[in-house]
Amino acid sequence: MPGRFEYNPILTVITRRLMRMNPQRRTARSRQRTSVRSIEELDELLSEPTEAATDTLGALDGDIVILGVGGKMGPTLARMAKRASEIAGVSRRVIGVSRFSSPRLESQLQAQGVETVRGDLLDPKSLSALPDAANIVFMAGMKFGTTGQESQTWAMNSFLPGLVSERYRHSRIAAFSTGNVYGLSPVSLGGSGEQDALNPAGEYAMSCLGRERIFEHFSRRNETRMSILRLNYATELRYGVLVDIAQRVYAGQPVPLSMGYLNAIWQGDACGMSLQALGSASVPPFVINLAGPELLSVRRVAEQFGECWHKPVRFEGQESADALLSNAKKSYELFGRPRVDAEQMITWIADWVSRGGATLARPTHFEERAGRF
Numbered sequence: 001m002p003g004r005f006e007y008n009p010i011l012t013v014i015t016r017r018l019m020r021m022n023p024q025r026r027t028a029r030s031r032q033r034t035s036v037r038s039i040e041e042l043d044e045l046l047s048e049p050t051e052a053a054t055d056t057l058g059a060l061d062g063d064i065v066i067l068g069v070g071g072k073m074g075p076t077l078a079r080m081a082k083r084a085s086e087i088a089g090v091s092r093r094v095i096g097v098s099r100f101s102s103p104r105l106e107s108q109l110q111a112q113g114v115e116t117v118r119g120d121l122l123d124p125k126s127l128s129a130l131p132d133a134a135n136i137v138f139m140a141g142m143k144f145g146t147t148g149q150e151s152q153t154w155a156m157n158s159f160l161p162g163l164v165s166e167r168y169r170h171s172r173i174a175a176f177s178t179g180n181v182y183g184l185s186p187v188s189l190g191g192s193g194e195q196d197a198l199n200p201a202g203e204y205a206m207s208c209l210g211r212e213r214i215f216e217h218f219s220r221r222n223e224t225r226m227s228i229l230r231l232n233y234a235t236e237l238r239y240g241v242l243v244d245i246a247q248r249v250y251a252g253q254p255v256p257l258s259m260g261y262l263n264a265i266w267q268g269d270a271c272g273m274s275l276q277a278l279g280s281a282s283v284p285p286f287v288i289n290l291a292g293p294e295l296l297s298v299r300r301v302a303e304q305f306g307e308c309w310h311k312p313v314r315f316e317g318q319e320s321a322d323a324l325l326s327n328a329k330k331s332y333e334l335f336g337r338p339r340v341d342a343e344q345m346i347t348w349i350a351d352w353v354s355r356g357g358a359t360l361a362r363p364t365h366f367e368e369r370a371g372r373f
Contacts, residue, residue, distance in 0.1 A: 033348075034347060034348075034351065035348065035351045036237060036348050036351070036352060039238075039358060042236065042237055042238070043075075043076070043079070045268065046076045046079075046080075046236055046267055046268040046271075047076050047079035047080040047083060047268065047271070048080070048083070048268060049080050049083050049084035049087060049272065050084075050268075050269070050272035050273075050276075050336070050339065052272065052276055052335055052336055053080065053084050053271075053272040053273075053275040053276050054084040054087050054088050055088070056084075056275060056276045056278065056279040057081065057084045057085050057088055057090060057092075057275060057278075058084075058085075058088030058089070058090055059279065060134070060135060060172075060278060060279060061134055062092065062133060062134020062135055062171075063092050063093040063094070063095065063131070063132075063133040063134060063135065064081050064085075064092065064093070064094045064095065064133060064135040064136075064137065064278075065095045065097060065130065065131060065133040065135070065136050065137070065168075066078050066081070066094070066095065066096045066097065066136075066137045066139060067097050067121060067136065067137065067138050067139060067140050067164065068097070068098060068121070068138070068139035068140030068141065069096030069097060069098045069109070069114075069116075069139065070096075070098030070099065070100055070101070070102065070105060071098075071139055071140075071141075072234075072239055072360060072362065073139065073234055073267055073270070073271065074096065074098070074139050075096075075105060075108070075109060076236075076267055076268060076271050077137065077139070077271040077274060077275070078094055078096045078109060078114045079109070079112050079114065080268070080271050080272065080275065081094045081137075081275055082094045082112060082113045082114055084275065086113075093115055093131070093133075094113070094114050094115065095114070095115045095116070095117060095131055095133065096109055096114050096115070096116050096117070097116075097117045097118075097119055097121070097130060098116070098118070098119075099118060099119070099120060100116065100118050106118075117130060117131070121140055121160055121163070121164070122155060122156070122159075122160060122163075124163065127163055127164070127167050128167060130167070132171075133168070133171060134171055134172065135171060135172055135174075135278050136164070136168045136171045136172070136173045136174070137173075137174050137175075137176075137274065137275075137278070138161065138164055138173060138174070138175040138176060138215075139176050140156060140160060141156055141157050141176065141208070141211070142156040142157060142204075142207075143178075143204050143373050144362070144365070144373050147203075147372050147373065150203050153203055153204060153207050154203070154207045154210065156207075157204075157207035157208055157210060157211045158207050158210030158211050158214055159214075161175065161211045161214040161215050161218075162214045162217075162218065165214065165215060165217075165218030165219070165222065165224060166218065166222075168224075169218070169222040169224050170224070171224070172224075172225040172226070172227075172278055172281040173215070173224060173225070173226045173227070173281065174226070174227045174229060174274055174275075174277045174278045174281065175211070175212075175215050175226060175227070175228050175229065175285075176229050176231055176274070177208055177211060177212050177228050177229060177230045177231070178205070178208050178230060178231060178232070179192070179230050179231065179232035179233075179263075179289065179291065179324060179325075179326040180200060180201075180202075180204065180205035180208060180324065180371065181198045181200050181205055181208055181209045181212065181230065182196060182198060182199065182200075182230075182324070182326065183198070183199035183200055183201050183205070183324075184199075184201070184320075184322040184323060184324060184369065185322055185323070185324075185325055186321060186322050187260075187261050187295070187321060187322060187323055187325065188321075190295060190325070190327055191263065191289075191291070191295065191325035191326045191327035191328075192289075192325065192326055192327060193289070193326075193327045193329070193330070194230070194287050194288065194289055194330060200371070201369075201370060201371035202370060202371020202372055202373070203371070204371060204373050205371050212228050212285075212287075215228060215285060216228075216284055216285055219283050219284050219285050220283065220284055223283050224283065225281035225282055225283055226281050226282070226283070226284075226285035226286070227277040227278065227280055227281045227282075227285060227286045227287075227288065228285045228286070228287045228288070229273075229274055229277055229288060229290055230287065230288065230289045230290065230326065231265075231270060231290045231291070232263045232265070232289065232290065232291035232292075232324070232325070232326040232328075233262060233263055233264045233265065233291065233292070233364070233366070234265055234266075234267040234270040234290075235264045235265065235266060235267060235345055236266070236267040236268075237348055237349055237352040237357060238352075238357070238358055238359045238360045239359065239360040239362055239364075240264060240267070240364065241262055241264055241364045241366040242264050242301065242342075242345055242346060242349050243349055243353070243359060244363050244364050244366060245298065245301050245302050245305065246305045246346075246349050246350060246353045247353060247359070248302070249302050249305040249306050249309070249311060249313055250305070250309060250311065250353050250354070252311070252312075252314070253314070254314040254315055254316040255298065255299075255302040255313065255314070255315050255316070256298075256315075256316050256317055256367040257298055257299060257315050257316065257317045257318055257319050258317045258318075258320060258367050258369055259298065259320070259323050259324065259366055259367045259368070259369060260297065260298050260299065260318075260319025260320060260323060261295055261296065261297055261298065261319070261323040261325060262296050262298060262323065262324070262325070262366060263291040263292045263294070263295070263296065263325055263326055263328070264291075264292045264294075264296060264342060264345065265290060265291055265292040265328075265338055266292075266338055266339070266340035266341075266344075266345060268339070268340065269338035269339055269340060270290050272335075273288075273290050273331055273335045274290065276334075276335045277335075280334070288328075288330060288331050288334070289326045289327060289328040289330065289331060290326075290328060290331055291325075291326040291327075291328040291331075292328070292338060292341075292342060293328065293332065293337060293338065293341070294341065294342045295325065296342055297319075298319070298366075299315065299319070301342075301346065302315070304346055305346070305349075305350055308346075308350040308354075309350070309354060320369070
C-alpha cells in the first residue's frame with residue numbers, strides 16, 4: 001500500500017478551520033480538553049451547536065420533526081436542534097418520534113425541551129397523526145439484523161420513505177443515507193465522491209439505495225425540497241469504529257485488517273452538518289457526503305491506542321487495496337470542517353475506555369466487506 005496512506009492519525013493536525021467564529025480559539029479550547037468525565041458532560045459536548053447550524057436554524061421557518069429519534073445519533077441531533085434554535089432566538093417545537101423502547105431516553109429528551117411522540121412509522125394511522133412541521137429529519141432505518149430479516153429491512157429503508165414523502169410532501173426533508181451505497185473503492189483514490197457511480201453490496205446497502213431513489217422520485221413528483229445525507233461512521237465515546245478498535249486493543253483481542261482504512265467523523269459535527277443540510281434542500285434532492293477528513297489506517301489507529309495504554313497490539317488478516325471510504329470535500333466547502341478531528345477523538349476514547357466508560361454495546365462491524373449485517 002502506498003506509504004502516504006499509512007500515517008499516524010495522532011500526528012495529523014487539521015490546520016485549516018473553516019469556522020467563522022474564532023477558529024483558533026475553538027481549536028485551542030478543544031485541545032485543552034483531554035478527558036470527558038461523565039455521560040452528562042459527553043451529551044453536553046456532543047449537542048453543542050455549531051455556529052453554522054445555529055445560523056441555518058435561525059434562518060429557517062417552522063418546527064422540526066425528527067423521525068427515528070431513538071437511534072444512536074437521534075438524541076444528539078434533537079438536543080442540538082433545540083439548543084441552536086434557542087441561541088438563534090427562534091421559538092420552535094423540536095419533536096422526536098420513536099417507539100421509545102427506552103422510557104428513560106424519552107424522559108431525558110423531554111427534560112431538555114424536546115417534545116416526544118410514540119409511534120410506529122410503518123403504521124399509516126400513526127404516521128398520519130404526527131404533527132405537521134416545515135422541517136423533517138428522517139433518521140429511521142434498519143441495518144444490524146438485516147440478515148434473516150430482509151423484508152423488514154426493505155420495508156424500513158425503502159417503503160417507509162415513500163410514506164413519509166407523501167405525509168410531508170409540503171415540508172423540507174433531510175434524509176439520512178449511508179456511504180455503503182458506493183461500495184468499496186480503491187484506497188489510492190481517497191474515497192468516493194457524490195458524483196461517483198453507486199455500487200451497493202448486500203441487502204442493507206441496496207435497500208438504502210432504494211431509500212434514496214424513492215425520496216428522489218417523490219421530490220421530483222411533488223416538488224418537495226430534500227437533502228440526502230450519505231453518512232460514513234459517526235463516532236462518539238460510547239459507539240463507533242474507533243471505539244470498536246480501542247476495545248479490541250484494550251482487551252488484547254486481534255484487530256481485523258480486512259477493511260484496512262476508514263473515515264470517522266465526530267457525531268456532534270455530523271449532526272451540525274445535517275441540520276445545515278436542511279437549508280440546502282432542493283428539487284431534485286441535494287446529495288452530500290458526511291465523513292471525516294482523515295483517511296485513517298486501522299493498523300495505525302490500533303497501534304496508537306496500544307501506545308496510550310502500553311499494550312501490545314495483535315492483528316489478523318491484511319489490508320486490502322480497497323475499502324468503504326467517502327470523500328467529504330464538498331461538505332467542508334459548504335458547511336466548514338469538523339471541529340473535532342481524529343487526533344482528539346482518539347485521545348478522548350483512549351481515556352474513556354481505560355476508565356471503564358459506558359458503551360452502547362453496538363459494534364459497527366466495520367470489518368464487513370460483503371455488506372452482511
